[in-house]
Amino acid sequence: MGAILKYIMMYAIIRAVVALGFGIVTYGAILYALNNAINEIRMAYNSMPAEVLQFLAIAEVPKSIGIVLGAMVAAASIRFAKRIAFIGG
Template identity: 55%
Template sequence: MSALISLIIKFAIIRTIIALGFGILTYGGVTYALNRGIAEIKTGYNSLPSDILNFMAIAGVPEYFGIVLGAVSYVTFIRFMKSIVFIGS
């Protein structure tokens, strides 16, 4: 019985380490890609002529980008947390 419990604990520890490794690696990669995407959007947005920038500001484009990128960041964080606590796939 003791050997079975020892085996189960070893399996749980190994599974935890693997899940944390994949989760951290995936979260880091997605966060890096998201930050690069934000930087590219900012660069492209700021290179537009001032008339177009004013029109886009009136239309609410900067707020739209903030909402969408915030949602992507939130989903990334939630998926990372699910991988840590073994919820989901």
């Protein structure tokens, strides 16, 4: 009986460590990709003519972009937190 419990505990620990590792790598990759996307958007936005920038500012496009990108980062964080909670529980 003790050998079976030891095997089950070892399997659970290995599975938790592997899942945590995949979660951290995935979360890091998502944040890296989002940061690159944010930088590309900033560069494209700043290279536009002044008239276009004024029109976009009136339409509050910069706020919209910030909200969407913030939601993407929040979604990635929530998915990572759920994975951590699943491993812990």
